[in-house]
Amino acid sequence: MTDRTDRAGRPDSVDRTERTERVVPETERRRRRPTKQGTVLSEQVIVDTALRLVGQHGAQAFTVRRLGLALGADPSAIYRYFRSTDDLLLAVADELIGLGLNGWRPTGDWRADLREVGLRIHAHSLAHPQAAVLAAYRTTGRANEIRAIETMLGILRGAGFPDPDAVSLYHAFIDQALGFAVLDSAAIALPATAQHADSGVWDTAYRDLSPDTHPHITATADLLAADMRRSAYPLALDLLLDALAARLPS
Amino acid sequence: MTDRTDRAGRPDSVDRTERTERVVPETERRRRRPTKQGTVLSEQVIVDTALRLVGQHGAQAFTVRRLGLALGADPSAIYRYFRSTDDLLLAVADELIGLGLNGWRPTGDWRADLREVGLRIHAHSLAHPQAAVLAAYRTTGRANEIRAIETMLGILRGAGFPDPDAVSLYHAFIDQALGFAVLDSAAIALPATAQHADSGVWDTAYRDLSPDTHPHITATADLLAADMRRSAYPLALDLLLDALAARLPS
DNA sequence: GTCGAACGTCAATGCTGTTGTCGTAAGGGC
DNA sequence: GCCCTTACGACAACAGCATTGACGTTCGAC
Numbered sequence: 001m002t003d004r005t006d007r008a009g010r011p012d013s014v015d016r017t018e019r020t021e022r023v024v025p026e027t028e029r030r031r032r033r034p035t036k037q038g039t040v041l042s043e044q045v046i047v048d049t050a051l052r053l054v055g056q057h058g059a060q061a062f063t064v065r066r067l068g069l070a071l072g073a074d075p076s077a078i079y080r081y082f083r084s085t086d087d088l089l090l091a092v093a094d095e096l097i098g099l100g101l102n103g104w105r106p107t108g109d110w111r112a113d114l115r116e117v118g119l120r121i122h123a124h125s126l127a128h129p130q131a132a133v134l135a136a137y138r139t140t141g142r143a144n145e146i147r148a149i150e151t152m153l154g155i156l157r158g159a160g161f162p163d164p165d166a167v168s169l170y171h172a173f174i175d176q177a178l179g180f181a182v183l184d185s186a187a188i189a190l191p192a193t194a195q196h197a198d199s200g201v202w203d204t205a206y207r208d209l210s211p212d213t214h215p216h217i218t219a220t221a222d223l224l225a226a227d228m229r230r231s232a233y234p235l236a237l238d239l240l241l242d243a244l245a246a247r248l249p250s
Numbered sequence: 251m252t253d254r255t256d257r258a259g260r261p262d263s264v265d266r267t268e269r270t271e272r273v274v275p276e277t278e279r280r281r282r283r284p285t286k287q288g289t290v291l292s293e294q295v296i297v298d299t300a301l302r303l304v305g306q307h308g309a310q311a312f313t314v315r316r317l318g319l320a321l322g323a324d325p326s327a328i329y330r331y332f333r334s335t336d337d338l339l340l341a342v343a344d345e346l347i348g349l350g351l352n353g354w355r356p357t358g359d360w361r362a363d364l365r366e367v368g369l370r371i372h373a374h375s376l377a378h379p380q381a382a383v384l385a386a387y388r389t390t391g392r393a394n395e396i397r398a399i400e401t402m403l404g405i406l407r408g409a410g411f412p413d414p415d416a417v418s419l420y421h422a423f424i425d426q427a428l429g430f431a432v433l434d435s436a437a438i439a440l441p442a443t444a445q446h447a448d449s450g451v452w453d454t455a456y457r458d459l460s461p462d463t464h465p466h467i468t469a470t471a472d473l474l475a476a477d478m479r480r481s482a483y484p485l486a487l488d489l490l491l492d493a494l495a496a497r498l499p500s
Numbered sequence: 501g502t503c504g505a506a507c508g509t510c511a512a513t514g515c516t517g518t519t520g521t522c523g524t525a526a527g528g529g530c
Numbered sequence: 531g532c533c534c535t536t537a538c539g540a541c542a543a544c545a546g547c548a549t550t551g552a553c554g555t556t557c558g559a560c
Contacts, residue, residue, distance in 0.1 A: 022519090024537075033525065033538060041539085064517060074540045076519075085517070137436035141451035146464065149456075153466035167473040171482040172489060179429020186387035201391035206399075214396065216403035223417040236422040242496060243489035272550090274506075283507060283556065291508085314548060324509050326550080335548070 023083050037072030043081050046071065047091050051131060054092075059130035059189050062089075090142070093135030098144035100124035106151070110159035111241055117152060118177045118237045125181035126231075132185040136178045149174075160248060169244060176240060180233040202228050273333050287322035293331050296321065297341050301381060304342075309380035309439050312339075340392065343385030348394035350374035356401070360409035361491055367402060368427045368487045375431035376481075382435040386428045399424075410498060419494060426490060430483040452478050 026043045034040050046067070053061050053070050064085060068075035082088040100120050106113045125132035139145070152174065156166040190198065202225040211218045276293045284290050296317070303311050303320050314335060318325030332338040350370050356363045375382035389395070402424065406416040440448065452475045461468045 022538095035539060063515085065515085075517085076541085077539050079518075080538055137433050139448040139451045141455035146455070146459070146467070150464045150467050153470060157466055157469075163470050164473055167470050167477045168482070168485055171477050172486040175430060175433055175482045176426060176486055179433045180425060182432050183387050183425055183429045198389040201389045205391035205396070209396070214400045216407055217396070217400050219407075220403060220413050220417050223414055227417045227421050232418070232421040232425045235418055236426050236490070239422060239493035240486070240489055242493040246492060246496070247489075272507095285508060313546085315546075325548085326510085327508050329549075330507055 022079055023081065026081075035071070035073040035077065039072040041071065041073060041077060041081065043091065046078060046081055046088070047095050050088065050092050051095060051128060054130040055128055059133060062130070062134065089134055090138055090140045092131055093138050094140040094142035094144045096124065096128055096131055096135060097140075097148050099128075101144065101148055101151070106155060108158075110155050111245060113155050114152070114173065114244075115237060115241060117155075118173070119234070121177045122181050122184070122231070122233050125185050126188060129185035129188040132181055133189050136182045136185070162249070165247070169247075173240065173244075176236065177233075180231065180236065184231045184233065199229070272329055273331065276331075285321070285323040285327065289322040291321065291323060291327060291331065293341065296328060296331055296338070297345050300338065300342050301345060301378060304380040305378055309383060312380070312384065339384055340388055340390045342381055343388050344390040344392035344394045346374065346378055346381055346385060347390075347398050351394060351398055351401070356405060358408075360405050361495060363405050364402070364423065364494075365487060365491060367405075368423070369484070371427045372431050372434070372481070372483050372487075375428075375435050376438065379435035379438040382431055383439050386432045386435070412499070415497070419497075423490065423494075426486065427483075430481065430486065434481045434483065449479070 032040050032042070039045070049070050050062065050067055053067060057066075062085075064075045064078055067078060071078075078088065082091065100123075104116070104120060125136065149170075152170055153166060156170055156173075157163065161169060187195065187198070206217055206224060207221050209218055217224070282290050282292070289295070299320050300312065300317055303317060307316075312335075314325045314328055317328060321327075328338065332341065350373075354366070354370060375386065399420075402420055403416060406420055406423075407413065411419060437445065437448070456467055456474060457471050459468055459471075467474070
């Protein structure tokens, strides 16, 4: 794991003369010079390429050099658009949120809506597990994230939860969704060898125990091996919604 | 992010003569030669040092080179004890589980016991956030993990849940605990700059929205900023336990 | 006391993110 | 339609990463 800290610590003081900063905000860009191989770069192109790259070749493909290669540009050109790989990652994270939200409209049934949103977040993370694992625990503060929060808060307040409850329950709901998304994505995103090793454990280590020392595991070994292959999120989500319904002021 | 895949792909076929494998199981070790600087290595010493190192200097300190430095040994010596950094990570993960379990005994009240176990897992992850983030989604199959599963399954079966339910609910329970542990640990384990940027978002980006376009966020901005500073796990845990109690066959 | 081999050390390989420097060409001003 | 500024893509270099093959010391069994 590499250090994503801003080591250099660019000074806060601003020169009288406008410094030529390496990164220019997307809206202020004027010149677009194609790379040697003809690509015209932009934030959007870079983010899309990163998402595709990670989807095809795993999280380990999320490197500036491979991204440059995929873009047909020198790796360092990316630093004209993002301050660091971390900055780029946040942009990718927000793109993911947007993908999950597109095309969905609330029905007005709070429980069905929350359930749908939860499953969508989860499903979309699993569709881009490598990126989800990197991005799920960041707060981007970008457009799509804001839209998502507004939507979910609206559902809870519309259902009749008082504001303090709506906020706390939103927090529990979204973190549960993201937590499961990370866990399940991570399992998919593991390098092949590690993934195989981890899943094999349920068929080997947990089957060779003695009923004397481990009565509960041996009694349920088959059930365990089967259940652990699936995600527990749908069940956990329904349990959460059960509890929410029970707490809804009538 | 570096590639943890076993690239070389050591062949499965075994020579007639016992190959001199790089890694010798801890139980079969006979010779213990001190390093130049006098340390005597062992799995336990390496795991402990790794945990301490990561706790003091962050997840970015989890590198073979820094570990070697902290141990007073050549980095490559670690490969005499673990096949790869991933193998070492699993050992660290299991050590973490063990630390969380030590000294705890079930009381017989299933709800109180589950609650205590959940909070313990969560708290212990936060105490070693850097390691938790790396380890929480792995299945180690090692001693402490097995002990933990046996315990939790026992609580659920003892409470009266039929075996299929006990297994599914165990799965939902443990994954929710680990999911929140990852999320909350990750927030703590972020590099200082990223952490500051992420948390600051709640006080800046989400306060400057218009009530016209974002009525729900602006109406609850203060509540949001306050709530997001805390972990949502205690609430989510209680919600889960509520739902469990409601499903318990009477 | 001898000797095989376990295990710590060294050196090298091919990755990684990041940055200082340079030159080219884009596009506004006239 | 030309000119000049400067944005931005390319290049090269650096430090740090995991991993491995070879080497030699010294442990410990006999």
